[in-house]
Amino acid sequence: MNPTVIPALVAASVDREVGPRRPGAIYQNIDGRFEVLALVTDPREAAKLLRRDSARWAVIVRDTLRPDGQPFAIGSVWTTSDHLIREGKPTPVYVAAA
Structure with missing residues (x-):
């Protein structure tokens, strides 16, 4: 596999896992209603x-x-089981190198 493809695949996977939770979004599930304050994609942080x-x-x-x-x-x-109430800012996912 081309080494430049791997970061793109990781970013796509993270994007699917995070879903629409971008800063400013509000979503609800059985645990509560949450406002997203930040999305951290630096693996160490x-x-x-x-x-x-x-x-x-x-x-x-x-x-x-x-x-x-x-x-x-x-x-x-x-x-x-997560339900988006308000969309956040359209922020692309960038994954920092580990």
């Missing part, structure tokens, strides 16, 4: 935010149903 050994991305959200909702990082993939 994402792993640090998620307190994991490795991660390709992280989304920083705030639960809008809680008046005291504090921002926190998540790494769960977008599923059919």
Whole structure:
């Protein structure tokens, strides 16, 4: 496989996993209603935010149903149980080299 194709494949995979969660988006699932504050695609920073050994991305959200909702990082993939309420800014996914 051509080495220049690999980053594009990784970015496409991350884009599918993140779904429409771009800064400014609001989505809801069984856990709450969340505003997306940031999308982190630097693997080192994402792993640090998620307190994991490795991660390709992280989304920083705030639960809008809680008046005291504090921002926190998540790494769960977008599923059919997630429902987009408001679209975010059209931000392409760029994955930094690991």
